[in-house]
Amino acid sequence: MISEAQSTTPASRPASDAVKMRATGANVYYGEKHALKEVNLEIKSHEVTALIGPSGCGKSTFLRCLNRMNDLIEGARVTGEILLDGHDIYDKDLDVVHLRARVGMVFQKPNPFPKSIYDNIAYGPRIHGLAKSGPDLDEIVISSLERAGLYAEVKDRLNEPGTGLSGGQQQRLCIARAIAVSPEVILMDEPCSALDPIATAKVEELIDELRENFTIVIVTHSMQQAARVSQRTAFFHLGELVEVGATEKIFTNPQHKLTQGYITGRFG
Amino acid sequence: MTELSMTQSAHPKVGTTGADAEKRLKARYRAEKRFRAYGLVSIAIALLFLAVLLASIIAKGASAFTQTFIELPVTFDAETIDPDGSREHSALSAADYRTLINAALEKKFPEIAGDRTAKRDVQRLVSQGAELELRKMVLADPKIIGTSAEIWLPASSAADQVLKGNAAHDESSGLSEGALAKLDLLKAAGTLKRRFNTYLFTNGDSRQPELAGLIGAVVGSFYSLAITIALSFPLGVAAAVYLEEFASKNRWTDLIEVNINNLAAVPSIVFGLLALEIFLNVLGLPRSAPLVGGLALTLVSLPTIIISARVALKAVPPWIREAAQGLGASRQQMVMHHVLPLAMPGILTGTIIAMARAIGESAPLLMIGMVAFVVDIPATPVDPATALPVQVYLWAASPERAFVERTSAAILVLLACLAVMNATAIYLRKKFERRW
Numbered sequence: 001m002i003s004e005a006q007s008t009t010p011a012s013r014p015a016s017d018a019v020k021m022r023a024t025g026a027n028v029y030y031g032e033k034h035a036l037k038e039v040n041l042e043i044k045s046h047e048v049t050a051l052i053g054p055s056g057c058g059k060s061t062f063l064r065c066l067n068r069m070n071d072l073i074e075g076a077r078v079t080g081e082i083l084l085d086g087h088d089i090y091d092k093d094l095d096v097v098h099l100r101a102r103v104g105m106v107f108q109k110p111n112p113f114p115k116s117i118y119d120n121i122a123y124g125p126r127i128h129g130l131a132k133s134g135p136d137l138d139e140i141v142i143s144s145l146e147r148a149g150l151y152a153e154v155k156d157r158l159n160e161p162g163t164g165l166s167g168g169q170q171q172r173l174c175i176a177r178a179i180a181v182s183p184e185v186i187l188m189d190e191p192c193s194a195l196d197p198i199a200t201a202k203v204e205e206l207i208d209e210l211r212e213n214f215t216i217v218i219v220t221h222s223m224q225q226a227a228r229v230s231q232r233t234a235f236f237h238l239g240e241l242v243e244v245g246a247t248e249k250i251f252t253n254p255q256h257k258l259t260q261g262y263i264t265g266r267f268g
Numbered sequence: 269m270t271e272l273s274m275t276q277s278a279h280p281k282v283g284t285t286g287a288d289a290e291k292r293l294k295a296r297y298r299a300e301k302r303f304r305a306y307g308l309v310s311i312a313i314a315l316l317f318l319a320v321l322l323a324s325i326i327a328k329g330a331s332a333f334t335q336t337f338i339e340l341p342v343t344f345d346a347e348t349i350d351p352d353g354s355r356e357h358s359a360l361s362a363a364d365y366r367t368l369i370n371a372a373l374e375k376k377f378p379e380i381a382g383d384r385t386a387k388r389d390v391q392r393l394v395s396q397g398a399e400l401e402l403r404k405m406v407l408a409d410p411k412i413i414g415t416s417a418e419i420w421l422p423a424s425s426a427a428d429q430v431l432k433g434n435a436a437h438d439e440s441s442g443l444s445e446g447a448l449a450k451l452d453l454l455k456a457a458g459t460l461k462r463r464f465n466t467y468l469f470t471n472g473d474s475r476q477p478e479l480a481g482l483i484g485a486v487v488g489s490f491y492s493l494a495i496t497i498a499l500s501f502p503l504g505v506a507a508a509v510y511l512e513e514f515a516s517k518n519r520w521t522d523l524i525e526v527n528i529n530n531l532a533a534v535p536s537i538v539f540g541l542l543a544l545e546i547f548l549n550v551l552g553l554p555r556s557a558p559l560v561g562g563l564a565l566t567l568v569s570l571p572t573i574i575i576s577a578r579v580a581l582k583a584v585p586p587w588i589r590e591a592a593q594g595l596g597a598s599r600q601q602m603v604m605h606h607v608l609p610l611a612m613p614g615i616l617t618g619t620i621i622a623m624a625r626a627i628g629e630s631a632p633l634l635m636i637g638m639v640a641f642v643v644d645i646p647a648t649p650v651d652p653a654t655a656l657p658v659q660v661y662l663w664a665a666s667p668e669r670a671f672v673e674r675t676s677a678a679i680l681v682l683l684a685c686l687a688v689m690n691a692t693a694i695y696l697r698k699k700f701e702r703r704w
């Protein structure tokens with residue numbers, strides 16, 4: 001599988017400007033279970049790519065392949081090739097810590113560390129040695145909070161625990177935390193599923209702004225959200241990538257019957 | 269199936285209203301009340317046992333914390349203490365202070381002069397520790413030689429026990445009729461006094477019950493425990509972290525897990541035998557030393573610490589780990605920065621509970637020889653020593669009546685140590701507890 005994939009897209013080939021990440025023949029097995037089957041997908045630079053599909057179809061599984069979070073799962077096995085800027089991220093030589101600094105992640109459930117707001121954001125820059133402490137670090141923390149649209153709300157309580165914020169604020173804190181290490185790609189797994197409509201709107205707005213500097217992949221169960229924030233949409237079904245294309249096209253003129261059925265709410 | 273139950277619940281008899289339903293509701297309340305009553309009764313029984321245990325130990329042991337003293341007119345006779353007049357330290361410490369006490373007794377009871385039996389009877393009222401007291405006074409201040417003073421000196425344990433009412437007022441107490449009569453005289457004259465028993469906390473073990481103290485055992489326990497904690501905490505936490513956070517789950521780790529759980533249930537005397545074989549016979553470490561005791565107790569407490577540390581690590585929610593690794597923290601950074609700090613209260617609690625068990629262990633210490641009669645207070649962890657629970661064992665086996673109350677007193681001291689450690693565990697847990 002791997003050799004086949006490599007023969008079609010050799011790792012040495014320079015990536016086109018537009019393609020940030022490329023999955024070729026990606027398979028994921030959880031023990032015996034074949035959760036992701038032969039997925040070929042391109043993630044374009046400075047775009048928001050939405051992954052949609054019914055529950056259990058492998059959206060999260062695919063997302064977690066992109067920064068090797070599946071490594072953490074006992075018994076998970078990934079085959080195929082996933083390139084970041086033309087380099088295989090599953091390469092033996094690649095440092096997974098370095099990869100995760102370049103491909104950040106925001107989780108479904110807001111998960112701030114039980115530390116102060118400041119320390120939550122400063123943690124990433126500290127471990128990656130982006131800034132030791134003092135004014136440099138302050139600068140990173142403040143600019144990350146500003147870009148996540150949270151600074152105004154928390155500027156007087158940076159030393160209070162991050163867990164004391166509201167759900168929506170916590171999720172934006174997590175986004176700020178991900179931004180703080182200056183990743184190139186941000187993966188978001190249903191980032192708004194625990195949020196109310198107003199907090200959701202704020203996060204969506206934020207995602208749109210972040211597109212300027214980052215490449216974003218977002219998993220969502222909300223068709224409207226996918227339509228609102230993404231430029232490209234990929235539809236998964238039972239572990240397979242059924243259809244991928246411009247968001248507008250997927251929602252107005254889907255090529256596949258399954259896609260049509262899902263977006264019109266006939267199943268899922 | 270679902271259809272059937274639906275039709276049934278639609279039936280009025282099994283609905284949530286009506287006489288039947290009310291009856292069932294009442295039965296449920298009754299069951300609930302009964303259940304709570306069982307719990308209350310169990311707690312009451314447990315408390316009762318605890319109260320009985322404590323009451324009996326305190327009733328037996330409280331009197332050991334005081335000690336009878338006799339006031340005697342002592343003359344620091346220069347002829348007896350220092351015939352050469354050199355005032356040399358060696359001469360002063362080798363002097364015969366018993367003679368001074370005997371003289372003081374004759375001064376107190378002039379009627380015994382010339383009567384050897386009466387003299388011996390009276391001498392039995394004063395502890396051998398009185399000589400040590402006088403020597404201490406002389407060595408501290410040699411200028412008192414040649415003067416005389418009324419001095420409070422420790423009574424013998426036999427006299428002490430009679431006065432405390434622990435022994436009968438007859439010959440079975442170990443005192444003769446004559447001695448008892450003199451004791452009554454002293455009491456009537458107000459020259460007897462009960463003071464706090466400092467010997468219990470400043471002396472090592474002794475054949476004389478009134479001079480026997482716990483400090484040697486306390487120091488022995490302290491050294492053993494210090495070594496235990498210094499070894500078992502880092503080892504246990506490292507093992508737990510490795511098994512929980514780094515090891516892949518396979519047949520080997522399962523095997524290790526089962527074995528650790530089994531080790532926690534192994535009787536401690538088996539660890540004592542192991543320690544005897546490895547540390548004494550193979551490695552040739554000194555017998556009766558707290559160092560070896562600490563090593564043996566490390567074997568005993570390691571499984572408990574590993575298990576409790578693993579439980580504490582497991583209780584750290586997985587999303588903390590994901591959050592850290594998602595940011596690019598390495599596994600080690602994730603553990604050191606997030607998981608371990610969050611698990612620390614649980615780990616500390618488990619460790620202190622393991623230490624509380626270790627301080628009360630006697631069986632493994634018996635095996636490695638920490639059961640000897642040791643008078644000297646151990647200066648280092650390789651000196652021979654006993655430990656608190658072993659001291660309890662030794663005193664409980666001593667025939668002298670005065671050791672009965674001292675055994676209970678030693679148990680009280682041991683319980684106090686346990687209470688302090690458990691209170692520390694609760695304090696640490698409260699202090700470091702975090703919510704997430």
Ligand SMILES: Nc1ncnc2c1ncn2[C@@H]1O[C@H](COP(=O)(O)OP(=O)(O)OP(=O)(O)O)[C@@H](O)[C@H]1O
Pocket residue numbers: 030033035053054055056057058059060061062073
């Ligand atoms: N850790 C795991 N171990 C075993 N099987 C798993 C594991 N995680 C996911 N799976 C299985 O893999 C398949 C895809 O799961 P995945 O989480 O990717 O779905 P999803 O599309 O994100 O669903 P949802 O929308 O409900 O989050 C599912 O059938 C799921 O049961």
Ligand SMILES: [Mg+2]
Pocket residue numbers: 059060061189
């Ligand atoms: Mg999912």
